[in-house]
Structures are given as structure tokens and as C-alpha cells.
Amino acid sequence: MRRTEACGHLILGGFTGTTLPDSYARALRKGERAGAVIFRRNLRPEKGADADATAVAELTASIHAAAPEPPIVAVDQEGGRVARLGPPVLRLPAAARLGATQDEDFIERVAYAQGCELAALGFTTSFAPVLDVHTHPENPVIGDRAFGATPEAVSKMALAFARGLRKAGLFPCGKHFPGHGDTTKDSHFELPIVQGDRARLEAVELAPFAAAARAGLPALMTAHVVYPALDEKPATLSHAICTDIVRTHLGFGGVLISDDLEMQAVAARAPIEELAVEAVSAGCDLLLICSNEDAQARAYEALVRHAEAHPSFGLRCEQAAERVRSLRREFPPRPEQERERLVNIVGGASSRAIAQELAARGLAS
Structure with a gap:
């Protein structure tokens, strides 16, 4: 695989x-993007249930x-x-x-129903x-x-949800590795730090991700969080975390996916070019850059330059690209495009x- 081609998958x-946009379509056609993430900003104002679903399907x-x-066509x-998608999508x-239901079968069925709609x-x-x-x-964020x-x-309830999504034909992505639950800051705006020794991190934060790895979850997403017991760098940029652990x-x-590199927890640290190279070097396979097309282009170009200048980094990009390509092939789009269906x-x-x-259980949202 050529280095330019490999970097586009990342x-x-x-x-x-x-x-x-035409600019984004060109990048896709040239193989410089692995797909796209859809946000609420990309959705039309609702014109009734049928029109809304059709508009989303047309965009994807x-x-x-x-x-x-x-x-990869992704949504949170x-x-x-x-929840980016409103009615008629299942709320x-x-x-x-x-999780409070402690009913794994029910949670799996809920996720399957949602996954069928998204697919x-x-x-x-x-x-x-x-x-x-x-x-x-x-x-403030979890x-x-x-x-x-x-x-x-x-571990039990989240992996039940993952099974439902996978049964529906979507790939589940567990997040935020190695654990964002003990923070007091929102990584969208600041760099959080999770204290605690390695034994506590193993027993609490890492345990669900270990279970996910054993279960064969196809993707994980990193956290822009520092864990001093593991490394001084944010997890997304840490070889000790993204590779060794x-x-x-x-x-x-x-596939190890970075959280959005435009979030201030890491964006305040370095330009996007440096973040992209550092994250891939650390062990991330796929980089989220969720808003700025210029930043995406600059990150791609930086990866290509570094891959061409440093053979070992080029091999790392090829390894990451193969993982991403395998994921894309295993979970291709399966849209239902006929309006009536x-x-x-x-x-x-x-x-x-x-x-x-859900309503009968008192869980209607």
C-alpha cells in the first residue's frame, strides 16, 4: 500500500x-478520508417524520x-x-x-432496535x-x-449494548479508553487528570476495557485524559497507553480511534499536524477531526510527509490503515434507501x- 493511500484511511x-460539500466529496473520492461523522448541524429542520428520515438517508x-x-459513517x-438524531429515530x-435494570437481554434488544434504524x-x-x-x-461530562x-x-451492561449494535450490523465502539469516569473536567475544554495508582486503574478504569478486548469488540476510542500512574501525556498521545497497555x-x-483532536484538552497542546503524527505514533489507528476540513487536510498532509521521511512511521501508518480497511469491509453500509421501506x-x-x-419500565426519555 502506498503511503499516501495508507494515510487517507487514518x-x-x-x-x-x-x-x-464538494470539497469533502473530493477528499473521499481521492481516498483521503475514511468516511464521515454526522452531527446535528448536518440534519435538516424536521419536516415531519418521513421527510426527516429520508433527508438523513440521502446525506449518508x-x-x-x-x-x-x-x-465509515458514524454518529454519536x-x-x-x-443523541444527534431526533424523531422518528428511537429515543x-x-x-x-x-444499566440500572440489570437486564442484559433487554439492553441488547434495545440496542438492536436502535442499530437496525441506524443501519x-x-x-x-x-x-x-x-x-x-x-x-x-x-x-461534568460522563x-x-x-x-x-x-x-x-x-462491563456486563455496556457489552450487552455492544452485542445489540453488532447484531444489527453496526460496529460498536467502546469509549473513552482507559477511562473518563473519575474526572472533574470536560476534555472538550480542559485537560483532565485522573489520579490513582496502577492497581486502582487496573481494578476500576481498565476493567471494562479488558472485558471488551476479551469479547472481541472491534473498536475503542481514546480519552484526552492524563493518568500520571501510566504516563505524563494524555492517553490519546501516549505510546505507553495506546500501545503497551x-x-x-x-x-x-x-481499531483504536482517537477522540476528536479539535477538543481543547489536546488542541491547546500543539497544532493539528503535530497531534496527528503524535497520535498515530502512540498507537491510534483512526483520527477524529470532526469539524474543520482545513485541519483534516493539514493532518493528512503531515502524516504523508512524516511517513515518507521516516520509514518506521510509514510502516505504522500501513498497519493502522490495514486495521481500518478490515473494519470498513467487515461493516459496510447497509442502507434501506427505498422511502416506503x-x-x-x-x-x-x-x-x-x-x-x-421502555415506557412500561418507566424508562421513556
Whole structure:
């Protein structure tokens, strides 16, 4: 694989507007992006249930059409306060409320129903489940996004959710490695630090990710958090964490995805060019750069330059690209593009049945 081609598989970006920009479509066609992440800013104002679902499907279809290989089409649709897609897509409660049921079969069925809708709309992943353990009451970013306050509860309930997504044809992505649940700062704005010795981190933060690795989860997402007991660098940029722990210690064989490199926890540290090279060197396989197309282009160009100048880094890029390509091939888009069939899946009978069961359990959001 040529180095320029390999580096293109390592960038997953986002864009502004409700249609795919020509600039982003060109980057996809040239193989300089692995796909795209869809946010609420990309969705049309609702025009009724059918029109909304159709608009989302049209947008994802344009991404599929532009990409020469099956693209990753991602969305954050955890449930609760983190849900980019509104009605008619199935509304889920926060993970903490699902986890409190302690009903793995139910959680798997809920995730399967959601996953079927997302697959019908043309997505290949929802960045879920959260594998963080909620251990700090003042945590501003995780809180009820976690499935529980113990590693045992999180491992069981989050992995049940992952099974449901995978059964629906999406790849689940566990986050935020190696654990964001004990922070008091939001990494969107500041660099959090998690104290605690290695034994505590092993027993609490790392335990759900170890379970995910054993279960064969296909993707994990890093945290922009410093763990002094592990390394002085944020996890996303740490070889000790992204390679030594995730690959050697946990035996994880899937794709390691960085959290968004535009978040201030790391963006305040260095330019995007340096962050991209540092994250891939650390062990990240796929870099999220969710908003700025210019930043995505600069990161891609920096990866190519560094790969061409440093053979060992070039090999690292090729290794990462092969992991990403394998993931893309295993989980290609499976959209339901016919309008009549789409509306039977999104908000259809199966989803309505799950919504009714959620309501009966007092979990309607």
C-alpha cells in the first residue's frame, strides 16, 4: 500500500451543512478520508417524520457514493443527552437508566432496535457504548452516560449494548479508553487528570476495557485524559497507553480511534499536524477531526510527509490503515434507501414495541 493511500484511511472527519460539500466529496473520492461523522448541524429542520428520515438517508447515501471503498459513517447516538438524531429515530434513555435494570437481554434488544434504524439510515457505527465507570459525582461530562458505578456493572451492561449494535450490523465502539469516569473536567475544554495508582486503574478504569478486548469488540476510542500512574501525556498521545497497555497488556486487536483532536484538552497542546503524527505514533489507528476540513487536510498532509521521511512511521501508518480497511469491509453500509421501506424500519413496528417496553419500565426519555 502506498503511503499516501495508507494515510487517507487514518482520517475520519466531519463537515458543516446539510449536504455533502464538494470539497469533502473530493477528499473521499481521492481516498483521503475514511468516511464521515454526522452531527446535528448536518440534519435538516424536521419536516415531519418521513421527510426527516429520508433527508438523513440521502446525506449518508451521498457519502457512500463518493467513497471508493465502504466508508465509515458514524454518529454519536448513545441515548439520553447524547443523541444527534431526533424523531422518528428511537429515543433511548441515558445509559445509567438502562444499566440500572440489570437486564442484559433487554439492553441488547434495545440496542438492536436502535442499530437496525441506524443501519437503515446508512450508518455503520454509533460511537457507543460508554465503558467509563462513573466514580466521581462531580464529573461534568460522563455522569449518566455511564452504565454504572462499578466496573462489573459497566462491563456486563455496556457489552450487552455492544452485542445489540453488532447484531444489527453496526460496529460498536467502546469509549473513552482507559477511562473518563473519575474526572472533574470536560476534555472538550480542559485537560483532565485522573489520579490513582496502577492497581486502582487496573481494578476500576481498565476493567471494562479488558472485558471488551476479551469479547472481541472491534473498536475503542481514546480519552484526552492524563493518568500520571501510566504516563505524563494524555492517553490519546501516549505510546505507553495506546500501545503497551491496549495492545500488549489487554491484547486488543481492533481499531483504536482517537477522540476528536479539535477538543481543547489536546488542541491547546500543539497544532493539528503535530497531534496527528503524535497520535498515530502512540498507537491510534483512526483520527477524529470532526469539524474543520482545513485541519483534516493539514493532518493528512503531515502524516504523508512524516511517513515518507521516516520509514518506521510509514510502516505504522500501513498497519493502522490495514486495521481500518478490515473494519470498513467487515461493516459496510447497509442502507434501506427505498422511502416506503425506510419508514417501516425507522419508527416502525419493532421500534415502537421497544419504545412501549421502555415506557412500561418507566424508562421513556
